[in-house]
Amino acid sequence: MIDKIFKAIEDYETIIIHRHVRPDPDAIGSQGGLAYLIKDNYPGKQVYIVGEEVPSLAFLNRMDRIEDSVYQGALVIVCDTANQERVSDKRYTMGDKLIKIDHHPNVDPYGDIMLVNTNASSVSEMIVGLYEARPDFRMSNEAARLLYAGIVGDTGRFLFSNTTPETLKKAAVLVQKDFDRQLLHDKLYESTLKLSRLEGYVLQNFTLNEYGVGCMKITLDIMKSFSVEPEEAALLVNAFSNVENIKAWVFFIEEKDQIRVRLRSKGTVVNTIAKRYGGGGHPNAAGATIYSWEETEEVLNDLNHACESVSTEI
Known part of the structure; x- marks a missing residue:
């Protein structure tokens, strides 16, 4: 499959890289890192x-603005996006060939x-x-900076269980390049004053209930x-993740119509659980969309049942 990807990259003169909506560092990092790697x-x-701009991650990379005509005869690559409905910029189907890397x-x-x-911690890996x-x-160096940001973001600074020996080997390759890791870490975890107030x-x-389920609406x-x-x-989804006896937690964030x-x-x-509500993700990190506060109780009940038999003992 890797050979097929390189063959496609070599065959096409125009390459357009997408990722998922509401991007995180891995989405931006893998998308931009791959783009730089190809250009290198x-x-x-x-x-x-391409994709929507996110002010909090603009320091990593900025998106291109292209006309529909650029897609004609182009190779399109979508990074870090499991479901087609989550692809940012729906023109991803307008190219000549489509690659999914996830x-x-x-x-x-x-x-x-x-x-x-x-088994990979991230698409950046x-x-x-x-x-x-x-x-x-x-x-x-710029490709390495972006890919390192993606790995750091999806592993929670190498603290999450998805950090494998292979992850650390890949990160070791990147840190040999010349970019300011301290500055990158500072920017990744920098918080605005208003967001810090909300975190408080x-x-x-x-709330944290008897099942070990944390919840914030x-x-x-x-x-x-x-x-x-x-x-x-x-x-702020992980704001209270270190509280004792917590097994799982859910953030409900209201938007205009969902x-x-x-x-x-x-x-x-x-x-x-996320899949029951039209979502998905990783075993320990997932998301979905619902359309009423009544449904939040259903999600909570599902999470309670899932946590009943799970031990927090080490």
């Missing part, structure tokens, strides 16, 4: 990255070529693997009082 080694090709469960197979590795598969390839509110108001009114947007509030559900756990499988 095929300088004559036209490579574009590390989520392959619940929605799409594309002419698929490279899916659920997978892109480093592509680089290593070609000993003749070079990697710029979350820590004072989240953030309404539009709460966000308005702190001058915070939903995508900013979503950054409620985002962000599920996390320390062992309880939560992507099966």
